[in-house]
Amino acid sequence: xxxxxxxxxxxxxNYHGWQVQPNGITVxxxxxxxxxxxxxxKPSFTGCSRTDAGVHARQFCCHLDCDEAFPxxxxxxxxNSILPCDIAVKEYREVxxxxxxxxxxxxxxxxxxxxxxxxxxxxLSRYALRVERKLDIEKMDAFCKTxxxxxxxxxxSSSGRSVTDTVRTVTECSMITDDGxxxxxxxxxxxxxxxxxxxxxxxxxxxxxxxxxxxxxxxFESAKRENAGDTAPAHGLFLNKVxx
Amino acid sequence: xxxxxxxxxxxxxNYHGWQVQPNGITVxxxxxxxxxxxxxxKPSFTGCSRTDAGVHARQFCCHLDCDEAFPxxxxxxxxNSILPCDIAVKEYREVxxxxxxxxxxxxxxxxxxxxxxxxxxxxLSRYALRVERKLDIEKMDAFCKTxxxxxxxxxxSSSGRSVTDTVRTVTECSMITDDGxxxxxxxxxxxxxxxxxxxxxxxxxxxxxxxxxxxxxxxFESAKRENAGDTAPAHGLFLNKVxx
Numbered sequence: 508x509x510x511x512x513x514x515x516x517x518x519x520x521n522y523h524g525w526q527v528q529p530n531g532i533t534v535x536x537x538x539x540x541x542x543x544x545x546x547x548x549k550p551s552f553t554g555c556s557r558t559d560a561g562v563h564a565r566q567f568c569c570h571l572d573c574d575e576a577f578p579x580x581x582x583x584x585x586x587n588s589i590l591p592c593d594i595a596v597k598e599y600r601e602v603x604x605x606x607x608x609x610x611x612x613x614x615x616x617x618x619x620x621x622x623x624x625x626x627x628x629x630x631l632s633r634y635a636l637r638v639e640r641k642l643d644i645e646k647m648d649a650f651c652k653t654x655x656x657x658x659x660x661x662x663x664s665s666s667g668r669s670v671t672d673t674v675r676t677v678t679e680c681s682m683i684t685d686d687g688x689x690x691x692x693x694x695x696x697x698x699x700x701x702x703x704x705x706x707x708x709x710x711x712x713x714x715x716x717x718x719x720x721x722x723x724x725x726x727f728e729s730a731k732r733e734n735a736g737d738t739a740p741a742h743g744l745f746l747n748k749v750x751x
Numbered sequence: 752x753x754x755x756x757x758x759x760x761x762x763x764x765n766y767h768g769w770q771v772q773p774n775g776i777t778v779x780x781x782x783x784x785x786x787x788x789x790x791x792x793k794p795s796f797t798g799c800s801r802t803d804a805g806v807h808a809r810q811f812c813c814h815l816d817c818d819e820a821f822p823x824x825x826x827x828x829x830x831n832s833i834l835p836c837d838i839a840v841k842e843y844r845e846v847x848x849x850x851x852x853x854x855x856x857x858x859x860x861x862x863x864x865x866x867x868x869x870x871x872x873x874x875l876s877r878y879a880l881r882v883e884r885k886l887d888i889e890k891m892d893a894f895c896k897t898x899x900x901x902x903x904x905x906x907x908s909s910s911g912r913s914v915t916d917t918v919r920t921v922t923e924c925s926m927i928t929d930d931g932x933x934x935x936x937x938x939x940x941x942x943x944x945x946x947x948x949x950x951x952x953x954x955x956x957x958x959x960x961x962x963x964x965x966x967x968x969x970x971f972e973s974a975k976r977e978n979a980g981d982t983a984p985a986h987g988l989f990l991n992k993v994x995x
Contacts, residue, residue, distance in 0.1 A: 518873040563874075583870055592876045626827055629762040630807075630878070632836045 509576045510606055512568055513552070514598035519563045520633050520742065521593060526557045534558075534594060538569070541589040545582075546573065555608045555749050556615065559701070561741030563634065566597075568749045570608040576601055614678065616694040616748040619707045619739065620685050635688055636707075636743035642689055643714040644682050650713040651680040651691060653723040654706065662726045662735050663706055664699035673699055680706075692747070701738050709736035753820045754850055756812055757796070758842035763807045764877050764986065765837060770801045778802075778838060782813070785833040789826075790817065799852045799993050800859065803945070805985030807878065810841075812993045814852040820845055858922065860938040860992040862929050863951045863983065879932055880951075880987035886933055887958040888926050894957040895924040895935060897967040898950065906970045906979050907950055908943035917943055924950075936991070945982050953980035 515538070523531030527539070535554060542550035552571040558564060579599045586596045620635035622628065627637060654677050661673040679694040691707055709726070712718040718736065726734045759782070767775030771783070779798060786794035796815040802808060823843045830840045864879035866872065871881060898921050905917040923938040935951055953970070956962040962980065970978045 516873050565874075580869070587871050592871060593873045595871045595873050595876075597870055625824070626841055627831050627836060627839045629760050629837045629839050630809075632839075634874070 508604065509573045510602050510604045511571050511573060511576070512598075512600045512602045512606065512608065513571055513596055514600075515564070515567050515569070515594060515596050517564050517567065517595070518593040518633070519558060519561050523560045524558050524562065525554055525564075525567070531560070534564075534567075537591060537594055541586055542571065544589050545585050553608050555612050556698075556746070558746055559704075559741050559744075562744045562746065563742075564746040566748050567746055568608045568612070568751075570602065570606060611751055612749050614694055614696045614750040615698065615746060616679070616692065616750070617698070617703045618683070618685050618690050618692050618745045618747045619703060619743045620688045620690040620745070621743065622688055631688075633742060634745075636740055638711070640715055642711075644689055646720050647691065647710045647714050648682040649720045650710050650723065651682060651693070653721060654680045654693070658727050659730065660699050660702055661730050662732050663702050663709070664732070665701040665705070665738065666732075670699060675699065675702070694748075694750075703744060704739045704741065705732075705735050705737075707736075707739035707743070711739065712736035752848065753817045754846050754848045755815050755817060755820070756842075756844045756846045756850065756852065757815055757840055758844075759808070759811050759813070759838060759840050761808050761811065761839070762837040762877070763802060763805050767804045768802050768806065769798055769811070775804070778808075778811075781835060781838055785830055786815065788833050789829050797852050799856050800942075800990070802990055803948075803985050803988075806988045806990065807986075808990040810992050811990055812852045812856070812995075814846065814850055855995055856993050858938055858940045858994040859942065859990060860923075860936065860994070861942070861947045862927070862934050862936050862989045862991045863947060863987045864929050864932045864934040864989070865987065866932055875932075877986060878989075880984055882955070884959055886955075888933055890964050891935065891954045891958050892926040893964045894954050894967065895926060895937070897965060898924045898937070902971050903974065904943050904946055906974050906976050907946050907953070908976070909945040909949070909982065910976075914943060919943065919946070938992075938994075947988060948983045948985065949976075949979050949981075951980075951983035951987070955983065956980035 517534050522534050525534045527533050527535045552569050555568040582599045621638050622631050622635045623638055623641055657676040659673050660675050675695050675697050677695045683690050683692045761778050766778050769778045771777050771779045796813050799812040826843045865882050866875050866879045867882055867885055869883055901920040903917050904919050919939050919941050921939045927934050927936045
């Protein structure tokens, strides 16, 4: 048995997230079907995390068990020729047989992109949140910095997934420029359900003055979801990097 | 009666081109439905040209006749809120009542984008042609330059549309960088059916050595479509600018 790490990228617009579910097509299901065609048998593979419906990934990792190793190029060409054009396998790498895509992930980086415009843009509308009011990048960045560290992120999460430990360590959070667009970048050792999208929604409240720059302290202390901002839409969000 | 010039942009991936046709949804049909909703009556409007299925437009113009003028912002907001998110109206401008979006167009600029990669990219695959072999930009650019001027572009066109005069004047043709990607840019006073895509296909033949850099002269002289290169796929092509 060989275990391999596959790095994939996908445009999440047309998918109900990563994980197989009964009510819509998912990235995992497409991967499963493509791998089954390539390998001639039901594949055994595990993703690094789940992503929500509509969220994109520039780097999503999963490990796959194969009877034998493949030549990298043949595997990539073969699998990519079967997959739909909004999912791509970028890298194939043999790893130790006890490597685990999910449990060995030390952290992840997400990027959430905005574009400031009164009018929609057909080439950006799938990949960035349009905001009509100019963003106050300085305020948003100052808010981001207050999230760095180890906190109970319960108020920055949606219920709906059963997690008992809601403490996470944010190692980096700041406003950056991503391919010419303003974006919020956040790295942590783990993320709760909707955590990035609620942090982004809160940063937008800070930008337009509905919440003060220093609001995170009060929100953490209150431990109440309703004190944070709205959940920002999925389509601006990219899983950008997985750290091993 | 007021005549207004609308500038629109669209991601052509999901459309059977601009012009209304029985076998698939088109951009014109979407515009028609949205304008009818906004105006409360069947709109009278005319596009600057046709684009093929899958071709994108950063700037496509059409003129529209209205009983009365609208405030620009209200018109743009209203229409964009009805249109699907892959079509956007960017500009609304009153023009003279004899202005004609098609007949008054002095020329157009098209851009055809490439990306060089062994592997597909889900964020580029809708908007650029993937080429596995490195492009010879210098050769392609030299070929482009040989097209500038007034020529009978018959051999660089597909049959299927009835045009009697196949002479066009190319005012600019060169390799450029478009948003970080290599691209072929071409401006002319008019374009024949598939003309840009056949020029791009021929440029790719020149890049990989299947045709010499100076091939255009022989192709023009032969006046035979089969002496030019293949028709490049639609998805790399953008109508970039309309000149009035």
